[in-house]
Every structure is written in C-alpha cells, then in structure tokens.
Amino acid sequence: MDTDNAEVWPRYALGQRIVHWAVAALVLGALALGGTIGWYGFEGLQERFGEDTTDTIYTWHKSFGVLVLLLMLVRVGLRLRHGKPAYAVALPPAQRIAAESVHGLLYLLLIVMPVIGWWATAAGGYPVQLGPLILPGLFPENEALSETLFAWHQIVGITILVLALGHISAALYHWRVRRDGVLQRMTFGSPRR
C-alpha cells in the first residue's frame, strides 16, 4: 500500500487519484454522448444536427470509450501495485460490502463496456476511432452479432449510469453527512481534516 501523508490522512497514490478523475470525466462524457446517440438515433441526429456534427458526436463518443479502456488497464496495474489505503474511520460492514461490490462492478463494466462498443462497431463494419486515428477493428464483420452487441452496449450503459449515480451519492454522503474522510482519499487538496 502506498499512501500520501498516511499518518495524517490515508489516501490513494497520486497516480491512482489522477486516473480516477480522468476516467470519471471520460465516462460521464461517453454516457452523455452515448445517451444523445441512443435518444435521437443516427438518422435523428443527422436531421437535427447535420452530418458533420453527427460524425463528431460518434467520433468523440468512441474516442472517450477507447481512452476509458486504456486508462482502466493502467488503473488495474496501479491498483495491483499500490493497493488501497486504510479507512481513517472504519466503515460499518454493510457499507463496506456495498462499496466493494459497486467498486468491483464498476472496474469490471468499465473494461467490458468499451470492449463491447469496439466489438459492436467493428462487427458492424464501422471504424473504431481514437480522435483522427482509425484503430484496427480486431473483430470480423458480422451484422447480426453487431446488433446484439449494441443492444448489450445499451443495457450495460444504463447499468453503469445507475452504479455511477450510487457511487457519487455515497461519496457526497461521506463528505457532507458522515464527514469521515472517505471522499478525501481520492482528492488532491490538503490531506488534513
């Protein structure tokens, strides 16, 4: 375990905190753009915003998703290397189990989700994009499979949204109600209470 100022306030290692907030921003961006795509559909987007903006929305969505995948792999490595800091105030067992379950599921789904998006895109014959780069499709074209995978992409997307809302609510509860230093394990300011 590697903690910053552990004697004052146990925290995640700096790299873990940076990657956490980068992933959080990218996932919110991917959900917002994916939700817009899901809401309007491809043709609806083109009618409402025009072809160029539609292409931009798809490109940014895919790029955010690919970056989530890359950063999650870095994040797993950092977690294996640094572990997790101790809690300043021990959590009640039910809260600890709930937190560990949500964190575990988020780790899993934030790796599975971009892989499904990548696979569905490649199977549909569409480009897998990271900004201006076209990445290798890696998976063979298969239209029926692509449709099934996009349906799963939607289901897993809604699941991630629900988990993220629970995660954010819990963080706010620890910060404003319990005031037990749990949120500060992941922040950058002064480690003092």
Ligand code: HEM
């Ligand atoms: C954490 C990562 C990701 C999240 C949270 C996410 C989320 C979403 C959501 C919520 C939708 C709307 C689904 C619907 O309502 O039908 C969507 C659509 C889509 N996603 Fe992702 N996505 C991620 C990664 C990726 C990646 C890596 C790719 C491809 C490289 C990708 C490609 C697509 C495409 C092409 C659509 C549109 C499907 C259609 O036109 O029906 N996504 N995504």
